[in-house]
Amino acid sequence: MMRDFSQAEIEEEERYFHNVMETFRQYASYSLAANNRRRKDFYTLPLEDRQLLDELGYKHKLDEVDRAILTNAEFLKEVVQDPEIFGHDEEKYEHGDETVSAIDGHTGESTHDHSHPHSHDGLNAGHPHSHGPPLTLGPGSHKPRRYRPTDADMDKLRSTLKQFVRDWSAEGKTERETCYKPMEDALVAHFARVPVEERWLSLRVLVPGAGMARLAWNIAKLGFACQANEFSHYMLLASHFILNRTTEVEKHEVYPYVHSFSNLRDRPSLLMPVRIPDVLPSSLPANSDFSMVAGDFEEIYGDEESPAEQWDAIVTCFFIDTAKNIVNYLRILHRILKPGGVWINLGPLLWHFENNATNEPSVELDLGEVKALASKIGFELHNERTVETTYVNHKQSMLGYVYHAAFWCATKQA
Ligand SMILES: C[S@@+](CC[C@H](N)C(=O)[O-])C[C@H]1O[C@@H](n2cnc3c(N)ncnc32)[C@H](O)[C@@H]1O
Numbered sequence: 001m002m003r004d005f006s007q008a009e010i011e012e013e014e015r016y017f018h019n020v021m022e023t024f025r026q027y028a029s030y031s032l033a034a035n036n037r038r039r040k041d042f043y044t045l046p047l048e049d050r051q052l053l054d055e056l057g058y059k060h061k062l063d064e065v066d067r068a069i070l071t072n073a074e075f076l077k078e079v080v081q082d083p084e085i086f087g088h089d090e091e092k093y094e095h096g097d098e099t100v101s102a103i104d105g106h107t108g109e110s111t112h113d114h115s116h117p118h119s120h121d122g123l124n125a126g127h128p129h130s131h132g133p134p135l136t137l138g139p140g141s142h143k144p145r146r147y148r149p150t151d152a153d154m155d156k157l158r159s160t161l162k163q164f165v166r167d168w169s170a171e172g173k174t175e176r177e178t179c180y181k182p183m184e185d186a187l188v189a190h191f192a193r194v195p196v197e198e199r200w201l202s203l204r205v206l207v208p209g210a211g212m213a214r215l216a217w218n219i220a221k222l223g224f225a226c227q228a229n230e231f232s233h234y235m236l237l238a239s240h241f242i243l244n245r246t247t248e249v250e251k252h253e254v255y256p257y258v259h260s261f262s263n264l265r266d267r268p269s270l271l272m273p274v275r276i277p278d279v280l281p282s283s284l285p286a287n288s289d290f291s292m293v294a295g296d297f298e299e300i301y302g303d304e305e306s307p308a309e310q311w312d313a314i315v316t317c318f319f320i321d322t323a324k325n326i327v328n329y330l331r332i333l334h335r336i337l338k339p340g341g342v343w344i345n346l347g348p349l350l351w352h353f354e355n356n357a358t359n360e361p362s363v364e365l366d367l368g369e370v371k372a373l374a375s376k377i378g379f380e381l382h383n384e385r386t387v388e389t390t391y392v393n394h395k396q397s398m399l400g401y402v403y404h405a406a407f408w409c410a411t412k413q414a
Helices: 007-025 027-043 047-055 058-079 151-168 170-190 196-202 214-221 233-245 297-301 326-336 367-377
Strands: 204-208 225-230 252-254 274-276 290-294 311-317 337-347 379-389 403-412
Touching: 007 027, 007 058, 007 151, 007 233, 027 047, 027 058, 027 151, 047 058, 058 233, 058 252, 151 170, 151 214, 151 233, 151 252, 151 274, 170 214, 170 311, 170 337, 170 379, 170 403, 196 225, 204 214, 204 297, 214 225, 214 290, 214 311, 225 233, 225 297, 233 290, 297 326, 311 326, 326 337, 326 367, 337 379, 367 379, 367 403
Parallel strands: 204 225, 204 311, 225 290, 311 337
Antiparallel strands: 252 274, 337 403, 379 403
C-alpha cells in the first residue's frame, strides 16, 4: 500500500501540473519572442551589414522559423487539449488561450544551448516536487496569477519535442534500433521457452522511467504484458496523447530543431520537419496487456507493503542514473523481480543529481562499482557489453554526443 499524501503535497502536485500546462500553452509567445530577439539584434547592425545579411536571406529565415514555431504550437496545444484524465482541477488557475505575440517580454532562450541531450536540467531531472515559485493572487481575483514559465520549463518542453522524434518518428529509428532492439532481443531470448501466444498471460515486464513509452509499447507489441512507469508530466502528457489520441500514422508535423541556430550546416537542418507517429499506437494485438503508471518509481514500487516478486522482467533504458541513491534503486529492482527473473539494462552513468541545486543527497558510482553493487544485492550479470549510442540526436547537427552505454542482463539469484 502506498502512503497517503498530505493536502499540501496534493496542492503542490496540482500546482506543478498547472505550471507544466502553462508551459505548453505559452510555448508560442515565448519561442516567438526568442526569435524576435534575433530580429531586434539585426536592426542594431550597421546598414551595410544588414544588406549583406539580407542577401543571404537571413530575415526570411527568421520568418520561416516563426512559421515552424506556430506549427509546433498547434501541435502542443492538441497534446494538452484534454488533461482531465490527470484528475487535476485546471479551472482554479488563471489561464487562457495563448496570445500569439512575438513581443511578449519573455527573455527567451539562451543563444548558446550547451545543454547536454540527456542533461541535468532537461526533462530528465524533472522531479515533481520542486518546481518554481509559489503562485500569487491577482488583484480582485480568487484565482492565482497566471504562471510565467521559466527558461528551464521551456527547455523541458523543447526536450519533449525531441523525445517525440526518438520514440515516435521514422527519424528516430536508428536510435531505437541501437538502444531498444538489443533489450527486446535479450527479453525474447530469455523467455524463448514460452510460446509467443502465451507471453501476455504469463510474462509481466516493467519499464521504469519509460519516457514517451515506445520501448514499453514495443515490448507489449512482442506479446508481453507490459507496464510503463514515468513521473515527468511532460512525458505523461505526451505519451497519453500519442497512445490514446493519435489516430493516423504521420498525422502530425513538428519542427524540433528550430529553437537554436547553433551548430547547423544549412537551413534544411534548422527547419527539418518530422512527422509523427511512425506507427499506429493503437495497433497492439487485441488481447495485449499494456499500461502506464504515473508516479515516482521509488514511491510506487519501493513501498515495503507492496507485493514483492511481481515481475518476470524489468527493462531499464537510460534510467538507473536518475537515482539519488542507486543502492535503493537496485534493492527495489531486486525485491520486485521474481526469483530467476531478468533485469535488462542499457544506459550511461550521467548521475542526474550530481551537483544538484537543491542539495539533495546523491551517490555517484562508477560502472565497476554499480556492477559490484548489483552482485552484492543478489544479481548475476551476463551478456555484458558496450553499446555506442546517441540520445535524442539531431543527425544533421555539427555537434553530437555518443554514449558508450553499458548493456547487461542480470538474473535474480534465488
Ligand atoms: C533519460 S530519460 C529515458 C527515457 C526512456 N527510457 C528512453 O530511453 O528514452 C529518463 C526518464 O526517467 C524518468 N524518471 C526519472 N526518475 C524517475 C523516477 N524516480 N520515477 C519515474 N520516472 C523517473 C524521467 O522523467 C525520464 O523520462
